[in-house]
Amino acid sequence: MVCLDRTDDVGRKTGLRSPVVGWEAVRALVTDVGLADPEDSGVNSLLETLRVAQDLRDDGEAVVVAVVSGDRESMVSADRSVARQLDDLMAAHDPESAVVVIDSAEDERLVPIVESRVRVDSVDRVVVRQARDIESTYYLLKQFLADEELRQTVLVPIGLTLLVFPMLAWFVGPAEGAAAITTVIGLFLLYKGFNVDEVVTGLARRIRESLYSGQVSVVTYAVAAGLTLVGIFVGVLGVSSLEDASGVALPAVQFAFDSVPWLAAAALTASAGRLLDEAIGEEPIRGSYLNLPFIVVAVGLVVRGFSAYFLEQQALIDPVRVSAIELGVLSIDTFGIAAGERLAGYVVGAIVVSLVGAKVAATFSGDADRTVLEDVAPESGLTDGGPQELDGWRSDSDGDSSPGSESEAADSARDEDGSGPDYPR
Template sequence: MTTLVVCLDRTDDVGRKTGLRSPIVGWEAVRALVTDIGLADPEDSGVNSLLETLRVAQDLRDDDEKAVVAVVSGDRESMVSADRAVARQLDELIAEHEPESAVVVIDSAEDERLVPIVESRVRVDSVDRVVVRQARDIESTYYLLKQFLADEELRQTVLVPLGLTLLVFPMLAMRIGAAEGAAAITSVIGLFLLYKGFNIDEIMTGVAHQVRESLYSGQVSVVTYVVAAGLTFVGLFAGALGVSSLEDTPGIVVPVVQFAFDSVPWLTVAALTASVGRLLDEAISEEPIRSSFLNLPPVVLAVGLVVRGFSSYFLEQQGFVDPVVVPAIQWGDRALDSFLVTAGERLALYVVTAIVVSIVGARLAMYVSGRGEDAESTDRRGSESEVTDGGPVGVDSSTAPGTDAAPELDSGDRESDTDAEF
């Protein structure tokens, strides 16, 4: 019975540190590999994995079993190529030694992902996970604490909340009780962790910097953003009033739809105000207007129309909104009787209007951005032509400014000049 004792290395630490190519097979080869990796990186846990591989093979040989020691490594390019390299090397080992079972030695969760590849080719009797024990003495702990206390940001993030907790909790426990105090402290710590986890401090710093730059540069969007914020609050207040005016209704679907029905007009106007302000900033600047800023206002208006249409449809179906009645119209001898617009017709009108608004906005954005690109290309061609006409590019030396063009002499003139010289 032949047992394959294989040490798996998915990230190819063996090849990176020793320059050897796997698979490495044989007792002496693996024992020499232990020395090479130990000299290259004494702190690497792979040394312990290789020693564990040799120990398992020695125990099997002591039990009169034939053991084949091997080290299989992956590839450093990608995880897929690493797994395929391990599979290819295992196929070579199995074809050469024909083992009946295998013992897999690993030292990390990354290497453990290769175990199914081995199991698909040979029976795996055992998976030996190597865990390295580390001993930290008092001196090492002292230096770790000293390094921790030297980091100002880490000190403020950990020690300050811990100190505040130890100070506040006794006072809360005596004032309102231990359970309530612990709940309050836990809530504050949770908010602080969320604050640091989502980098809210950096976000607020960036927003403050953008606001300051906008104020100093005189951008129109600053005013429109303030107006949009006010309209947003008005919309939320209108939606809350609409929900509070409802009678007792089971569930939350009708209140949510009522809130959307009452707040969407204000929220749409707020978004339009903000987008128009940003568009005005782009128009005032010297650069051409980008199509994304041109597309935003019609898209916002179209979305607002669609949400308003669907919310009115659902509320009218439930009887919370009255149907639309178009009054009679009369001009001259002709008259149009009044008629009722049903919920489906109203929804269709909203949807069609939203589609028309989005299409017109897209075409207008393409037209405006196209004109801007044409003007920019025209200015570029004009500047290139000025450079070409005023510079030496493509200019004949005989006709260049400041150069006298000498007339061509015929043969008789050349002969007379030659005789005069002599």
């Protein structure tokens, strides 16, 4: 039996040096510690050590009771002191196993030191019932205060709140001060919850790398940002021109109808810049970058078509009319295109554009994959034409595979006498 005391509470309160070995010595130690500090949980851990030792003796086992303490200089010196005392106990008594008694989270850090020297059959954790919640709260607060990131995240905002709120309450009133404080705290929680700091840091790093590497996408992203602002401005102007802008649906449709050409142009410009960077680079162009501009155009056509359909139903835009056409003997009179026909044309155009994009991406990405395979094939021994020898198997250029010379010899031997080595086929 070994009772662990990492912070040397026993030595500090009684003046005794550890280890304390023997039933009577530990029993006397209980009295000394109890008289020095009756509220110390170490008294309970010493009594638990004696109780478990008595139970083991009643079962006929030979038990040696010992109390091992650290020192108060530092945690490292305390652990080394415990290690030295355990080595002395191992040399003096040579135990087969040990039962460890602890009463705190600090003492539990010594368990691996005991396990490195002797087999530990059990770890008896003593918790005083009246102090369980207090002790748990204490160790949680201690671990919290030891974490620098948690301190900066929680304690700093609380401190600033306690400092700023009295000033706001004095100058603008308690209600306004509380509203301002809760707004700032809400923004801070959203900032940390959505990892805005990591997103901003990553974006700044990518922009810096793009500027230093001279990528074309830097310029196209700037152009795309300008086109996006123009699209938003045009959409807001379209909404402001509505005579009856009540509700949400109709202004949203008008905004989408007016802004989607500019927004699609912005996305197309950004994707074109990224595609140019891929084309300039040494690696083959991935199919996703080839297909992205077509997807942008297709989505823009769909949004434009549906928004135009709803606006035409509300008589906010005029129907499409085709002027008369004279082509020699062929003459086509002026005619109009209904809202449904216009929507169908936009949808069909979007589908055609997306199919063309998928075909282009598959064609060029397939060529890139074949180029990579041709570059890798000579290094791996895979060449076109002629037989291939791989682990005793020969592969002809026409795709047929047959066993190599070793397998053929084995098959011949088996055919002659019906025996021979059984090679896997």
